Structure formats: C-alpha cells, structure tokens
Amino acid sequence: MLYDLARPLLFALSPDSAHELSIWTLKHFAGWMPAAQPLEAQPVEVMGIRFPNRVGLAAGLDKNGEAIDALASFGFGHIEVGSVTPRGQPGNPKPRIFRIPQSEAIINRMGFNNHGVDNLVSHIRTARFKGVLGVNIGKNLDTPIERAVDDYLICLDKVYAHASYVTVNISSPNTKNLRQLQGESELDGLLGQLKARQQQLSDQHGRYVPLTLKIAPDLDDAQITNIADALRRHRIDGVIATNTTLSREAVSGQPNADETGGLSGGPLRHASTAVIAKLAKALAGELPIIGVGGITEGQHAREKLEAGASLVQLYTGFIYHGPSLVRDAVTATRDF
Incomplete structure (x- = not known):
C-alpha cells in the first residue's frame, strides 16, 4: 500500500513537519486520491444519524477541515474535524509533537492551533464529502475560563448548519x-447554555444537530458519575471517551516520555476503555458513547464496543498504520 512506502519518509521528518506535509499533500492531491476503500457497508444508527460503519477519524488530524475529501477516501464511517476556536491562534511553540515509536504513542502539546471557525466553515462548504x-x-487560549461558554456558543452558532454533529471539547490538556470545565458546577452551567442554544438553532x-461532549481519561469514579449525571440531566446526545492522558506510567523511561x-x-x-466501561454503567444506555484512545489494531476497536461504545474513532493508530487500520477496525466491528 502507498502508506507503507510513505511512512518511512514521513517518520524521517520531525512529527510537526510530517503532520504539516501530510495535510498539505492530502489537501492538494485530493483529486488524485484513489476511490474509497471498498469496505462492506455496515450501517448503524447512532444519535439519529446513519453511519456507514462504526469507525471514524478523531478530531485533531485535520483541524481546519482542509483535507476532508482525501480523508474520506480511506473508508471512515465518519470524519471529525477541529478542534476549532472562534479566532485563529498559533498554538504552542514548536516542537510540540513527539513520537514514542516503541509504544506506538505520541505526545502532543499543540494547543488548539487553528485558523479560526470562519476558515473551517469555508473549507466545509467547498468539500465534496456528503458523509x-x-x-x-474549543475555546481560545486568551478567553478567561469563566467566559469559556461564550467561545463555545460562537463556534456552535457558526458550525451548526454545516455539521452532522458537534463535539464540545473540554478535555484537552494543552x-x-x-x-x-469538567467540574460539576462548571459543567452544569456550560451544558445548560449549550443545550438551550442547540434548541434555538434547531x-x-x-434541523436537529446532536451535541457530544469529549472527556478526559484522567477522571476518578466520582467524576465519571458526575459527568454521566450531567449528560443525562441536560439531554446531551452523546459522549466521546477519551481525549489524551497526562499519565506517563505506561511509557516511563522511554525517549520523549517526559x-x-x-x-x-x-x-x-486500557485507560480509555476503562472509562468507557464505567460511563456505560453510569449511563445505562441513555446516550451513546464514542470510544477513542489506543486503537492500534482491529481487535482494540471491538474491545471498546464490548465495553459499551457504539462507535469508535482512530487517530494515533492511524498515524502509525495508515488506512489498513481503518479496514481492520471495520472488519473487527462487523456484525457487533
């Protein structure tokens, strides 16, 4: 496969350069991309949306929606773009992405680098993708945390008409x-205002566009229970578990681990799957879970479904394995 040839070249570059080159290539050569992988249709309805399969691309790879059409050629059942903020911002200084190849891991401190929500919407409008x-x-770095809801509402207003669903990211560590915002009182206020605005926009x-909340893996049982209660109370449509972790226990002593x-x-x-299982128990099927974190082979995707997820997403595993991981994950979640 082409990715098997491209990966050594990409991994010879710094992770920051490899990411930028990948997005540039996908953006400018989308028309030359081969047709989507001929994956067997495995439709599933989640949040009132018909997904052609259970395997999606997580946010973070294509923050500005520049490569939607090319990414669609890899057979994903859904694509999530962003995180996007009201105003463009550069993010943290480089270097800000670090590989740990022996663990098929990445550490990033990108910091919501993006060109702003208007730029993202312009790219969505010109994309041919209809899936x-x-x-x-997310929120801008310089927006005080007590005014974070203002940024989320601005973004929700602008993307609502162009999205199949909208994810509220309150779990980036960067x-x-x-x-x-994952705290009990902060989350209550945020979700209440977002839900009211969702109804107004609907x-x-x-047209009703579902809202999902993306949470961290670094939560204790009480925090997970509180989040589940808030999700139910405000009738949020889904939850994405999980974002990246601050823990280094699993990579201690490895290069770049610090x-x-x-x-x-x-x-x-394992940490993300454990959060999924605890969420599933606390939610008792009242809203769906999208599982993400550590999927590097097809069976890992199935594990997340077995723990209680309805859909899964890939990111870092996709960086290490390319489009073949999409096929493997779709195959492993067949007939679940």
Whole structure:
C-alpha cells in the first residue's frame, strides 16, 4: 500500500513537519486520491444519524477541515474535524509533537492551533464529502475560563448548519485550565447554555444537530458519575471517551516520555476503555458513547464496543498504520 512506502519518509521528518506535509499533500492531491476503500457497508444508527460503519477519524488530524475529501477516501464511517476556536491562534511553540515509536504513542502539546471557525466553515462548504461530519469546538487560549461558554456558543452558532454533529471539547490538556470545565458546577452551567442554544438553532434551521461532549481519561469514579449525571440531566446526545492522558506510567523511561502534553496511542488503550466501561454503567444506555484512545489494531476497536461504545474513532493508530487500520477496525466491528 502507498502508506507503507510513505511512512518511512514521513517518520524521517520531525512529527510537526510530517503532520504539516501530510495535510498539505492530502489537501492538494485530493483529486488524485484513489476511490474509497471498498469496505462492506455496515450501517448503524447512532444519535439519529446513519453511519456507514462504526469507525471514524478523531478530531485533531485535520483541524481546519482542509483535507476532508482525501480523508474520506480511506473508508471512515465518519470524519471529525477541529478542534476549532472562534479566532485563529498559533498554538504552542514548536516542537510540540513527539513520537514514542516503541509504544506506538505520541505526545502532543499543540494547543488548539487553528485558523479560526470562519476558515473551517469555508473549507466545509467547498468539500465534496456528503458523509457524516463532526465538528469539534474549543475555546481560545486568551478567553478567561469563566467566559469559556461564550467561545463555545460562537463556534456552535457558526458550525451548526454545516455539521452532522458537534463535539464540545473540554478535555484537552494543552489549553490552560480547560479541564476545569469538567467540574460539576462548571459543567452544569456550560451544558445548560449549550443545550438551550442547540434548541434555538434547531428551530432556526429546521434541523436537529446532536451535541457530544469529549472527556478526559484522567477522571476518578466520582467524576465519571458526575459527568454521566450531567449528560443525562441536560439531554446531551452523546459522549466521546477519551481525549489524551497526562499519565506517563505506561511509557516511563522511554525517549520523549517526559515531554509536556497529552499522551495518545497504545499506552492509552486500557485507560480509555476503562472509562468507557464505567460511563456505560453510569449511563445505562441513555446516550451513546464514542470510544477513542489506543486503537492500534482491529481487535482494540471491538474491545471498546464490548465495553459499551457504539462507535469508535482512530487517530494515533492511524498515524502509525495508515488506512489498513481503518479496514481492520471495520472488519473487527462487523456484525457487533
């Protein structure tokens, strides 16, 4: 496969350069991409949306929605773009992505680098992709945490008409104090305002766009229970579990393990699956879970479904294995 040839070249570059080159290539050569992988249709309805299969692309790879059409050629059942903020921002200084190849892991401290929500919407409008598109929204670095809801509402207003669903990202470890929004009182206020705005936008556009919440893996049982209660109370449509972890226990002593940022990939697998299982128990089927974190082979995707997820997403495993992982994950989740 082409990716098997491209990967050594990409991994010879710094992770920051490899990411930028990959997005540039996908953006400019989308028309030359082969047709989508001929994967057997395995439709499933989640949040009132018909997904052609259970395997999606997680947010973070294509923050600005520049490569939607090319990414669609790999057979994903859905694509999530972002995180996007109201205003463009550069993110943290480079280097800000670090590979840990022996663990098929990555540490990133990118910091919501993006060109702003208007730029993202312009790319979505010109994309040919008509499948399931999620948009992941965040807050600007310089917006005080007590006014974070303003940024989420701005983004929700602007992306609502163009998204299949919208994800509220309150779990990135790379924006100062962002994870405070997972606290009981902060989350209650945030979700209440977002849900009210979702209803207004639904009436305005004559179309209901589901809201999901993306949470961290670094939560104790009481925090998971509180989040589940808030999700039910505010009738949020779904939850994505999980974002990257601050823990380094699984990569201790390995090169780059002490870099600041969120750890993703293989070492996150068990922690994210454990959060899924606890969420599934607390939610008792009242809303669906999208499982993400540490999927590096097809069976890992099935594990997340067995733990209680309805859909899964890939990111770091896709960086290490390319489109073949999409096929393996779709095959492993067949007839679940």
